[in-house]
Amino acid sequence: MISNTPKARGASGLAMAVALGFAVLTPAPATANEQLVEMAKDPANWVMTGRDYNAQNYSEMTDINKENVRQLRPAWSFSTGVLHGHEGTPLVVGDRMFVHSPFPNTTFALDLNEPGKIVWMNKPKQNPTARTVACCDVVNRGLAYWPGDGDVKPLIFRTQLDGHIVAMDAETGETRWIMENSDIKVGSTLTIAPYVIKDMVLVGSSGAELGVRGYVTAYDVKSGEMRWRAFATGPDEELLLAEDFNAPNPHYGQKNLGTETWEGDAWKIGGGTNWGWYAYDPDEDLFYYGSGNPAPWNETMRPGDNKWTMAIWGREATTGQAKFAYQKTPHDEWDYAGVNVMMLSEQEDKQGQMRKMLTHPDRNGIVYTLDRTNGDLISADKMDDTVNWVKEVQLDTGLPVRDPEFGTRMDHKARDICPSAMGYHNQGHDSYDPERKLFMLGINHICMDWEPFMLPYRAGQFFVGATLTMYPGPKGDRQNALGLGQIKAYDAITGEMKWDKMERFAVWGGTMATAGGLTFYGTLDGFIKARDSDTGDLLWKFKLPSGVIGHPMTYKHDGRQYVAIMYGVGGWPGVGLVFDLADPTAGLGSVGAFKRLQEYTQMGGGVMVFSIDGDGPYSDPMVGEYVSGEPT
């Protein structure tokens, strides 16, 4: 049964699910937090964006390993039926795989016993105008899962480009509730994946390129009722600060800075949206995320540090109150939107002290590691020595020492700034190998020329105000516009790169590491690759139908380990190809940088699933065959 509308009734779907013997998850009497933590321990499941609350994209499974990875073959695949960028990764819970898609953000549930069967599909109707206010392709980064309780069965959550957050019954796909979070009329859209903590679902925001003031909102999973909302700029009440905000690090700044670091009311259109990823520490009840860039890109139009854009936040989940915030890029001049992945780990620092850490590879070219209980800065290393906007980050003051030569300003065209606005790292969800204590970073190698211009703010219209030219960094091939990416294994304590490799294009989608000693990732030119986590040697790859901008995932089903990845090129690097643009400064400057991409890939959209020897549900070819008289 395929339900084409959210209104489709669930009764028959549920009946069929039971008839076909799908696992109906019996909720345990624990809180949703604990249940999700427990479920994530089972390699059968991948219940959230980064697999578990530590957001490490790491699997304990060793079935697929360095020795046998050469035998990895496709087991099955699924086309989503839409083109454009396919970011994020599917979720797997028990016998089900949940797949999201770019606009119009259709959600699919597949039966892992017979993936040829679409168990349900929930296809929303959206105002197509939403597409016109999406800055960087009509992507979406994923779904979220709530395990249910005695009253309400498990739910799947989806954000839509048109600004809605939707809860659907995981068994039937029937819509439970829909709430308005963002208004496309003011240029505010949603591309971020929702995130479930306790009995709340968190929703971020997009639209800093249209002057949208960023905010994060928590809704009750069952009713959709808003629990709290916290902005990135403005008065402290709206920033939702705890009494002791930044008390352990008062030099980061504390009260009233959401207005005092802006001139006049500019904070009202000050950006700071969060469209990246979250991580959560249940013991501290703190979740972590980054706020985006200030608006507009023209720095001269907004004097001040522009707090709290570009900040790493530690917020109490229950109340939403911020315990700490550290601004990485005060007064941004390069669009280094600070929304990137947050990976949690527990490691000994240089003094031999065990610390609960948060590691965050930022757009600005620096990998930050903080103590996640209090915001202490532990390390801040350049992910490549060619970063030039900053000389260093002072660990005692937390301040980046800017190199004035590579700043931007009105009536001036700055050149050879590294990283570019696309960052040395973007939206890719990376991984951490806790055995090797290494972060597997998918890195960009792109620099730029930048010249701002004056422009008015009109709600609903773009509010960028800069012209960019982007090209490969110093280690790439500028003549041929290739060599735009790197992949590196990073030690957050020593600051060393265990290994590093160049890639033809930016490694945009993120990485996944496994106890089998493998690091998987997809490439824009259309491969899934597996490298040796100790050496970085390339051990295996496969040519997918299209380029990859999502992160790999893995799960165990029927005793067999699978690796799945979405393909479908797009996102910011794909806008030239996707919208057929030729002007190198179009697509906010990405068209020129990625002009060679179309020689290697075209648009696509789907999931490809791999296993050793390609074994899977259809190894017995009779599985799923039509048998007269039986419902299929």
Added chain:
Amino acid sequence: MKRLFLTIAAMALAAPALAYDGTNCKAPGNCWEPKPDYPERVEGSKYDPQHDPAELSKQGESLAVMDARNAWRVWNMKKTGSFEYDVKKIDGYDETTAPPAE
């Protein structure tokens, strides 16, 4: 004129840093300085964005009406046990007031 004078004085005090490097802080968490030859405040300068207050308030207004509609949706689902997105179909909906207190 006074502002210009103060700006020049401040720049003189900020010496020897000839350019904004982000390390001279007025207060904790507030370390911005104008670049050489650029104004301390843009209001009245040639870089004045001249934002229209009506435009600046549109986002806040939009959030208020979305939140109000959501409150009715939540109220209605709690009352009836079924969800209705279209607030115009919600019995008792009044766009000028919040839903009745429980």
